[in-house]
Structures are given as C-alpha cells and as structure tokens.
Amino acid sequence: xxxxxxxxxxxxxxxxxxxxxxxxxxxxxxxxxxxxxxxxxxxxxxxxxxxxxxxxxxxxxxxxxxxxxxxxxxxxxxxxxxxxxxxxxxxxxxxxxxxxxxxxxxxxxxxxxxxxxxxxxxxxxxxxxxxxxxxxxxxxxxxxxxxxxxxxxxxxxxxxxxxxxxxxxxxxxxxxxxxxxxxxxxxxxxxxxxxxxxxxxxxxxxxxxxxxxxxxxxxxxxxxxxxxxxxxxxxxxxxxxxxxxxxxxxxxxxxxxxxxxxxxxxxxxxxxxxxxxxxxxxxxxxxxxxxxxxxxxxxxxx
Numbered sequence: 070x071x072x073x074x075x076x077x078x079x080x081x082x083x084x085x086x087x088x089x090x091x092x093x094x095x096x097x098x099x100x101x102x103x104x105x106x107x108x109x110x111x112x113x114x115x116x117x118x119x120x121x122x123x124x125x126x127x128x129x130x131x132x133x134x135x136x137x138x139x140x141x142x143x144x145x146x147x148x149x150x151x152x153x154x155x156x157x158x159x160x161x162x163x164x165x166x167x168x169x170x171x172x173x174x175x176x177x178x179x180x181x182x183x184x185x186x187x188x189x190x191x192x193x194x195x196x197x198x199x200x201x202x203x204x205x206x207x208x209x210x211x212x213x214x215x216x217x218x219x220x221x222x223x224x225x226x227x228x229x230x231x232x233x234x235x236x237x238x239x240x241x242x243x244x245x246x247x248x249x250x251x252x253x254x255x256x257x258x259x260x261x262x263x264x265x266x267x268x269x270x271x272x273x274x275x276x277x278x279x280x281x282x283x284x285x286x287x288x289x290x291x292x293x294x295x296x297x298x299x300x301x302x303x304x305x306x307x308x309x310x311x312x313x314x315x316x317x318x319x320x321x322x323x324x325x326x327x328x329x330x331x332x333x334x335x336x337x338x339x340x341x342x343x344x345x346x347x348x349x350x351x352x353x354x355x356x357x358x359x360x361x362x363x364x365x366x367x368x369x370x371x
Contacts, residue, residue, distance in 0.1 A: 081137035081227055084108070086129060086152045086159065088118040090314060091172070091199065092142030094207035096123050099140070099231055108132035133159040138228055139169045145322060146175040154186065165191030168224050172199045172213075174254060176326040177244040180216070184243040193221045196243035197229070198250035200257070202297070203314055210234045214253070216245030251330045254323040255341050260294035261320070262344045265365035267295070268302050273369065278303045301362035311360045318357035320348045 080103065085096040088109035096107045100123060108126045109115045119125045126132035129152060133139050139159050141149055149171065153160045159169075169192060171180065180196045187194050196216035205211050213233040215222060218241045222229065229236060239245040267290070271281035282299040285291065301311035324345035331338035351357070351364045 080104070082106070082135055083228060084126075084133040084136040084139045084159070085142060086132065086139060087142035087144075087148075087173075088114045088123070088125070089142065089144070090203050090316075091206050093118050093121075093123070094203045095140065095142055095172070095199075095232055097121065098207055098209050099228060100124070102231060103227060106132045106136070129155075129157050129159050130162045133162050136163065137167060138225055139163065139167065140172060140228060141169065142172050144173065144316075144319060146173075146179040149173055149175055149179070149183065153183070160187065160190055160192060163190070163192055168193045168195060168221060170195045170197050170225050170228055171243070172197055174198045174250050174323055174326065175247065176251065176330065177247045180244040180247045181242070193217075193224065194243045195221055195225045195229075196246040197225075198246050199232070200250065200253055205234075206232065213237070214239050214246040214249040216240050216243050216247065218242075248330075251327055254320075255327045255338070257294060258320050258324045258327065258348070259340055259344045260292050261298050261361055262347050262364065264292070264295045264298050265302050265362070266368060268299065268306065269365050269368040272306055278306060298362045301360055302365045305360075305363045305365050311362050313358065313360045315361050316357065317348055317351045317359055317361045317364060320361050321345075321352050321357070324348055 082104045083099055085092055085105060085107040088096060088107055096105055096118065099105050106124050106126050107118060108129050115125045141152060143149055143152055152158060169187060171194060184194045197213050199211045199213050201211040209231055211233045212235045215236060215238045239249045268278045268281060272278050282303065286296050304311045324341060327341050328338055328345055347364055350367055354367060356363050
C-alpha cells in the first residue's frame with residue numbers, strides 16, 4: 070500500500086511528468102519554490118532538463134514516490150493514461166490524498182474518464198489545461214482553465230499560483246476546464262492558419278512579409294497568434310527552420326478535439342473543420358514534429 074502523502078499543501082512535494090516544450094519550463098518555475106522531481110520517457114528531454122538543474126528521476130514510480138501533487142505535461146490522452154495507469158504508472162505509487170494536476174489538452178470525455186479511474190484509488194484530479202507557451206510558463210504567466218471542486222483546487226493552490234497569472238475556474242468537475250480549452254484551441258488553431266495565409270498572400274502579392282506583419286499588427290487585424298507566430302512564419306517562408314515551440318501535430322490533435330466536440334454538441338464548425346485539414350496535410354507532409362508556423366510552406370506564395 071502506498072504511503073499517505075505527508076507534506077503540507079503549502080509546500081508540497083511535486084512530481085512533473087513530461088519535460089517537453091511546456092513541461093520543462095513549468096518544472097523550472099515550480100522548482101524555484103517547491104520540492105520538484107521530474108521524469109520524461111524521452112532521454113533527450115530528460116537530459117535537457119537535468120542540464121538546467123531539474124532533479125530528474127529514472128522512472129515514474131521514483132519521481133512520484135512521496136509526492137503530494139503530480140503534474141502531467143504530456144501531449145495526448147494515451148500518454149496521460151500510460152503515465153498514470155501503465156506498467157510503471159503513477160497511480161500505483163501515490164497515496165490516497167494525492168492530487169493529479171492535468172495540464173494536457175485531452176478533451177472533455179478523456180478528463181471525465183480519468184477522474185473516474187483515479188477516484189477508485191482515492192486520488193483527486195484537477196483538470197487544468199494551460200495556454201500561453203513556454204516563455205510564459207517559465208515566468209508563471211500562463212492562462213489556465215480549471216475544472217475541479219473548490220477543496221481540490223485548494224490542495225493544488227501552491228502549484229496553480231506559481232504557474233498562472235490568469236485563472237478561470239470553469240466549473241466543479243474535471244472536464245469543465247477541458248471544455249473551455251477546446252474553445253480556446255479552436256481560436257488558436259484558426260488564428261495560426263489565418264496568420265500563415267495572410268503572410269503567404271502578402272508575399273505572393275510581392276510585398277515584404279515583415280512590412281506586412283508590422284502594419285497588420287498595429288491595426289484591427291492584429292491578434293496574439295499573428296504577433297507570436299508571424300516572425301516564425303516569415304522565417305519558414307525564407308526556407309529556415311524555426312525553433313519548435315509548438316508542434317504541428319499538437320494542433321492535429323487539438324483541432325480533432327475541437328471538431329469532435331462540435332459533433333457531440335450539434336454545433337457546426339466549418340472554419341475549424343477546414344483548419345483541421347491544413348494541420349492534417351502538414352502532418353502528412355512530414356511537418357508533425359516541426360513548429361506549427363511551418364504550415365505556411367504548404368500554401369505557396371513564393
């Protein structure tokens with residue numbers, strides 16, 4: 070039987086599972102104030118984290134041993150389920166008072182199913198998908214959408230307060246946070262695609278894309294994704310390979326969650342559905358692990 074978690078909720082021991090583009094900066098942020106042990110199945114990610122001072126464990130059971138809170142920062146529902154319930158899953162090593170904080174975007178049904186499985190072992194779940202990117206994760210400036218009961222949120226408050234500058238408590242159930250994150254990802258995915266189309270058109274019309282970006286960013290056409298992805302889109306149009314800050318296959322997953330949610334809700338999402346296909350085409354073209362700004366290379370305009 071796993072030992073009960075003993076640390077105070079004011080200064081808990083935190084295990085971070087997943088040290089990719091978001092997991093690593095979140096681990097770095099948390100370790101400034103809390104006792105953090107982390108793990109990533111990918112040796113390269115684990116080595117990168119260790120190189121910047123993160124305490125990296127050799128396995129999930131070692132990472133979560135004695136942890137009060139387990140923060141999951143993996144990409145897919147399959148990865149979440151493996152991390153929690155696989156042969157070396159975290160759930161078998163956690164005490165009954167432990168809290169799992171889910172920062173991944175996996176959709177409403179996935180979060181509700183996880184809540185049921187964890188509750189059978191007395192483990193509580195905070196559904197807390199995040200938005201904002203690696204730089205904001207590192208500085209504690211994330212936007213988070215929370216689905217959990219108040220007392221469970223209070224148990225994870227030390228982690229929540231360190232990572233987020235904007236917290237929206239959507240509702241009392243895991244899955245509620247995923248619902249609003251689904252809406253968020255609809256807009257993000259569409260805005261990235263729109264930014265790529267706009268800058269590809271500017272280039273195709275013989276304009277300097279940088280001049281176009283600067284002008285568009287100062288007016289009514291401005292958006293966060295235009296300003297954030299725009300410089301990387303321009304680099305991609307020049308034949309360069311932008312730093313991978315958000316993989317194309319993440320938006321294949323996320324736009325799939327969006328369109329599935331639309332079908333379940335009986336809401337037509339024609340723009341989202343078309344946008345989803347751009348990311349699917351990008352993945353088929355080998356851009357899955359590339360930065361999502363590189364979808365511009367599918368559009369022409371040279």
